[in-house]
Amino acid sequence: MKIAVIGLGTMGGPMAKNLLAKGFEVRVHNRTREKEIPLEALGAERAASPAKAARGADVTLTCVSDTPDVEAVLLAPETGAIHGMSRGSLVIDCSTISPDATRDFAARFSKIGVGYVDAPVSGGSEGALNATLAIMCGGSEEDFERARPVLQAIGRSITHVGPTGSGQVAKAVNQVVIAGTYLSVAEGLTLAAKSGVDPQAVVEAIRGGAAASWVLDNRSANMIRNTYPLGFRLQLHRKDLGIALDAGEHSGAAMRLARLVADIEDRLIEEGFGDEDMSAIARAVRRESHWD
Numbered sequence: 001m002k003i004a005v006i007g008l009g010t011m012g013g014p015m016a017k018n019l020l021a022k023g024f025e026v027r028v029h030n031r032t033r034e035k036e037i038p039l040e041a042l043g044a045e046r047a048a049s050p051a052k053a054a055r056g057a058d059v060t061l062t063c064v065s066d067t068p069d070v071e072a073v074l075l076a077p078e079t080g081a082i083h084g085m086s087r088g089s090l091v092i093d094c095s096t097i098s099p100d101a102t103r104d105f106a107a108r109f110s111k112i113g114v115g116y117v118d119a120p121v122s123g124g125s126e127g128a129l130n131a132t133l134a135i136m137c138g139g140s141e142e143d144f145e146r147a148r149p150v151l152q153a154i155g156r157s158i159t160h161v162g163p164t165g166s167g168q169v170a171k172a173v174n175q176v177v178i179a180g181t182y183l184s185v186a187e188g189l190t191l192a193a194k195s196g197v198d199p200q201a202v203v204e205a206i207r208g209g210a211a212a213s214w215v216l217d218n219r220s221a222n223m224i225r226n227t228y229p230l231g232f233r234l235q236l237h238r239k240d241l242g243i244a245l246d247a248g249e250h251s252g253a254a255m256r257l258a259r260l261v262a263d264i265e266d267r268l269i270e271e272g273f274g275d276e277d278m279s280a281i282a283r284a285v286r287r288e289s290h291w292d
Helices: 012-021 031-039 050-054 069-073 099-110 124-130 141-154 166-194 199-206 216-224 235-250 256-270 280-291
Strands: 002-006 025-029 060-061 090-093 115-120 134-140 155-162
Touching: 002 050, 012 025, 012 031, 012 060, 012 090, 012 124, 012 141, 025 031, 025 050, 025 235, 031 134, 031 256, 050 060, 060 069, 069 090, 069 099, 090 141, 099 115, 099 166, 115 166, 124 134, 134 141, 134 166, 141 199, 155 166, 166 199, 166 216, 166 235, 166 256, 199 216, 216 235, 216 280, 235 256, 235 280, 256 280
Parallel strands: 002 025, 002 060, 060 090, 090 115, 134 155
Antiparallel strands: 115 134
């Protein structure tokens, strides 16, 4: 199977590498062309545009930052992937974007006989590197089954949530849930430290019980050290919360916690911490608590 991978950042680059390792024929394109070079060394073919990457591919997989980026790589005049794709091929979009825009994009591709699966991912850079991502999918049953072999090469938990756009709604839910988890872990660790108890010992004590979480296991050390090496950029999570807040407004869902975390992240971004890992939300809690 021939796969075009467009977008080779923190998530897309490792995805392309894992697809190569599984024996897929991979062609890659990235706006910053230098990111293509390590994958070329592993056997990928480089392409000068999304359209050229998609030409002759059975599947075009995209993983870029935001809705306008997806629109650009898929639909831009002359260079968009749509201009290279053939009837019967398939788009898998692993970006986190607007559910409404996803439905619009899928409709555009349907008109030319191209399938579409929205397949946003969760699991951070570790999940991308280790092919253990959770992937939540929207699209027809037929398109999902066509996408499954590709998704199995990059993820561990693969779920067909429902029709087109459902994967993006599920990802919005994911981002709301982890927003609360990051904030609660930060507050809990701060409570331990301010109470004179070793926060790492508290992590060990509670990780086997009801408070267990991926955030506790994988990001509590960042919060304790007050250093935040990149796993998932805080400013990208803020973008995702914007999608969730819009969905909440349209559906009538109350989003109090999401709004609270969005406000905290806005302040951190203004202070220059937007490119740190999302666990940097602990900066705000530590500062307010005078935990130096």
